[in-house]
Every structure is written in structure tokens, then in C-alpha cells.
Amino acid sequence: MNQKYIVILTLITVLMSCCTNQTVHDTQPLTRESSLPENAVKVTPDTDLYPPILHSDEWEPPVPMEGINTAGAEDSPFVYENDFYFFFTPDPNIPVEDQLLDGVTGIYGSHNINGVWSTPERVVLQKAGNLSLDGCTFVQGDKMWFCSAREGYTGVHWFTAEFRGGKWTDWKEADFDPEYQVGELHITADGSKLYFHSFRPGGKGGLDIWVSKNQEGKWQTPINVEAVNTSENEGWPFITPNGDELWFNRQYKGTPAVFRSKKVNEEWKNPELIISQFAGEPTLDREKNIYFVHHFYKDGTMIEADIYVAYHKIGTFVLPGISPLILFFGILLVYKLK
16 A cells, blocks of 8 residues: 555544444445446556566566556555455545545455456455445464554554454554554564565654564564665565565655565565666565566646566576576576677
């Protein structure tokens, strides 16, 4: 979920009092497609004024993710094993109260079956008739963390949910210390570290990435990840399952870009630019394919947003004096001497 939606979530708490007497749409179930405004424009790679730019030979050029995108705004992707989650709103430019009441804005999930992503379905994380706007999904095992602005709470809070009986249930407020000011997060696969972004004091300026260690079930005082932070904004961290790569967002030439830092001898190294130009919130699957949100802009206004994927080249490696070689089942397909 980008910064715009974080601001929206914060504003919703102000709107709750004026909206609680209104009714969420409860007639015919809405789909993402049917909820799109009549003047919605589906941007394609051919009509994109600012397409994402790849800066690495490890991946194929980014393409729109099949079966997920509409002419609305698909945002905040997260992939876990064979499941894919994202945030959707049909029109990112309408008033906040309309998004809150439209019956479709929120978290969606898709399941990969034999290499094909299923039709996304709404992930319901609130009691029927109660107002909430949920996003910022992170999943590990049968547990989900998500941020939400909802009735009975002031401001935006983190919640958890458990997957039981084929659905997410038993949602409750997460046990983060409010003084930590936890923004969008990622917990390492072994559960020992919590990475998140925050404007909390003591950083390098702007949005920084922080890490908190888990000791005896309690998150400790966060430490600034100085190796990746600057005076600009760094955020939306993603840690690979083996813990040796930190992926995140940083501004590059005026727009969001995807960066990667590698861990060597337990230290994060200087980040490298991977994808630029309105590319954000990276998440990787087990094959190291990169999923990210790409925002389409025209005349300074966001038209819509799609989820893109850059597929990892199979068996990519580099030899001295030779550009990356690509192996497929042991057969050399492409090579080029420098």
C-alpha cells in the first residue's frame, strides 16, 4: 500500500463518525470489474507514458501480472508460497468516504493452481455491517498481519488474523509497542527479526527502515538499518526467506524505485537499483520472481495501478569477461562475449 493509501487510512478515522449511519452496499455482490467507474481507462504497456525500467540482467523485463489487474488500482502486493495478496480500490481519486462504503475496496487474495492464478477474492476481516479499510498485508504460515482503520479505534492499527477452516478469522490488534511507530513490515522466516518503515525519531531523515529483534516473545527497541537508509525515504521492506536480501523502496530520479541490499558476513551492503520509474513495494516468490506495483501517471495524476512481475532468469550467473549466461536444463541458450 503506497503512502497515499496510508494517509487515506489515517483520514478514515475522522470520517467514521459521519459515516456510521450510512449503509455499506449490501445488494448484489460487487466484483472489482463491476465497481469500476464508467470512464475508467485501462493503461497497457503500449500506452504507458512511464513504463518501469529494469536495471539488472538477472531478470526478464517486467510485464503486467496475468489474471490480477483491472482498470482500477491494484496495489500493495505480497506473495507467500502459492498465495498472492493485494489491495484494490476501483478509483484511487474518489473521496475517502466513498472508498470506505463502496463494498469492494480492501484486501484480495489469489491462489496459484498449476501455474495459473485464480480469480482474486475479497479477504473479509471485519464483522458484517461494521466499517473498516484494510491493507498492508503480510502473511507467514497461518497468520496474517494487516493494517486497518476501523470502528472502535482511533488512527491506524496493526491487526493479526488466523487462517482456519478455509478463511481468515479471529482478527485482533497486534502486540506492537505504539512507541515503535511500526509502518509496513516484514518478519523474517525464523521469526527473529521485524523489519518495518517509520518516521520515528533517530533516523537519517524522512522514512527509514528499522529492525527489531524478538527476545522471549517480545519485540525489542528498534535499530536503524543504517546501511540502506538515507536522508530521503526508504520503506516497504521485504526479506527473502533465507534472510540474505533486503528489498525496499527508495526515490530515484523523482519516482519510486525498487532496490536490493545483500547481507554479507551479517552486514547489509550498499543497495543496488533493480527497477525504477513508478515501481514500488517489491515482494518475491520462491523462484525469485519480483512482484511490484506500478503506478500509471498522466499530467501529474495517477490514472490507475497494476501489479507487475519480472521473472527471474533460470540459472543466471556471470563469468569474467562474459555477460550473464542463461542455462535451461543444463543447455546453454544465450551467451555473448563482451
